[in-house]
Amino acid sequence: MDDKKPFTIELEETTPMPHPAEVEQISDVSPPAKISMSSGRGLGLFGWAASLGVSLLFAYLAIGFWDFVLAQFARNIILGWVLGGLAATFVAIIFAVIIREFFVIAQMRNMERLRARIDAVLSTHDVAETRRIIFDLNRIYGRRSHLTSICRDQVQAAKDSVDPNAMLSRYETDVVAALDKEAQKEIERAARQVATVTAMVPIPWIDMLAAFGTNLRMIRRIGEIYGGRSGPIGSWRLLRSVSAHLVATGALAVGDDWLGSVFGGSLLSRLSRRFGEGMVNAALAARVGRATIDVCRPLPFNMQERPKISIVLGRALTGIFDKTPD
Numbered sequence: 001m002d003d004k005k006p007f008t009i010e011l012e013e014t015t016p017m018p019h020p021a022e023v024e025q026i027s028d029v030s031p032p033a034k035i036s037m038s039s040g041r042g043l044g045l046f047g048w049a050a051s052l053g054v055s056l057l058f059a060y061l062a063i064g065f066w067d068f069v070l071a072q073f074a075r076n077i078i079l080g081w082v083l084g085g086l087a088a089t090f091v092a093i094i095f096a097v098i099i100r101e102f103f104v105i106a107q108m109r110n111m112e113r114l115r116a117r118i119d120a121v122l123s124t125h126d127v128a129e130t131r132r133i134i135f136d137l138n139r140i141y142g143r144r145s146h147l148t149s150i151c152r153d154q155v156q157a158a159k160d161s162v163d164p165n166a167m168l169s170r171y172e173t174d175v176v177a178a179l180d181k182e183a184q185k186e187i188e189r190a191a192r193q194v195a196t197v198t199a200m201v202p203i204p205w206i207d208m209l210a211a212f213g214t215n216l217r218m219i220r221r222i223g224e225i226y227g228g229r230s231g232p233i234g235s236w237r238l239l240r241s242v243s244a245h246l247v248a249t250g251a252l253a254v255g256d257d258w259l260g261s262v263f264g265g266s267l268l269s270r271l272s273r274r275f276g277e278g279m280v281n282a283a284l285a286a287r288v289g290r291a292t293i294d295v296c297r298p299l300p301f302n303m304q305e306r307p308k309i310s311i312v313l314g315r316a317l318t319g320i321f322d323k324t325p326d
Contacts, residue, residue, distance in 0.1 A: 108237065111140075111227045115298060121164055122300075130164035134171060137298060140227070141175055150174050172299045180293070183222045184307055187289030188316035190218035191282040195317055199278035211281050218285065219292050226296035241295045242288065279317070286312045 069087055073080030114136055121129050134154055142151035154171055161167050197210040216239065223238045286309050293307065 105237070108227060111296075111298065118168070118299060122168070125164050127162055127164055130167050131158045134158040134167060137171065137175070141179075147175060147178065150178075168299060169303045173303045176297065176299050177304050179225055180297075180304060180307070182225045183289070183293050184312060186218050186221045186225070187286055187293075187307070187312055190214050190289060191285045191313060191316040194285045195278040195282035197278075198281045199275050207281075211285065215285055215288050218289055222289065222292045223296050226293075226298060238292070238295070242292050279313075282313060282317060283309060286316070 065087065069080060069083045072083050114133065117129065117133055121133060135158075138151040138155060141147050154175060157170060158167050161170075193214050194211045197214075198207045201207045201210070219239055219242055290307050290309065290312075
């Protein structure tokens with residue numbers, strides 16, 4: 001036996017290892033949280049009890065008002081007809097508001113489904129589905145006079161393109177960017193109003209109510225910019241979604257160090273307490289507005305940059321707070 005002969009070990013046949021190019025990539029960056037406008041939970045016992053209670057209350061008020069109208073008919077026929085006409089007009093207006101809210105909610109759900117389709121097509125790269133998404137977006141934004149020609153060009157460009165990412169990037173640059181500018185103007189206007197009211201009104205609860213009303217109006221306006229008209233119920237659902245997004249992303253954390261980086265620490269030390277509170281409230285309003293953009297924007301930020309709070313506040317507060325104090 002030759003001791004110099006190499007020693008070999010026979011291995012059992014195993015499953016071949018995959019090629020490195022076929023291995024799934026692992027990323028340590030977690031995707032941003034997706035906030036849906038629709039609630040996944042039912043009403044529950046408390047919800048059903050509250051709904052039944054409200055229904056009984058409205059029934060009681062309707063029956064009482066009907067008895068009141070009949071009593072006026074018995075007393076004076078003309079007065080009865082006048083009150084009956086007012087009651088009929090009131091009921092017709094209520095039904096019109098309810099029907100409009102149904103259409104608004106249906107439109108909001110349509111936008112949710114459209115955003116879900118966009119998220120799916122970004123991973124599947126389906127050309128035909130991307131073209132259908134472009135057509136659906138044009139049905140929403142093509143009705144606006146300043147976007148009609150741009151949306152028409154997007155349809156032609158989608159027909160000639162075979163790259164889904166290029167189609168969506170082009171649409172974001174040409175169409176959604178114009179909507180972003182309108183939304184940023186609304187945020188600047190709201191931040192300016194909140195800062196001015198907080199600085200000028202010495203009563204705290206009044207400036208709190210004014211800031212809350214300004215934020216509600218800003219949220220509703222941004223929702224209209226990206227998705228169309230909104231009513232009371234639609235605005236309430238949008239407010240819930242924005243609040244959930246703010247809590248999920250921790251966007252309400254505003255400190256003096258952050259304000260100092262925007263306005264300068266020396267300025268903050270010289271300003272009065274009311275002016276400092278005005279800037280803090282303006283910063284909160286700007287963050288609420290940016291969260292509303294995140295919730296309502298049809299396309300994720302890719303070609304365009306997400307609005308920066310410092311830039312938005314710098315434009316909004318120009319002329320209100322000078323950076324060089326007297």
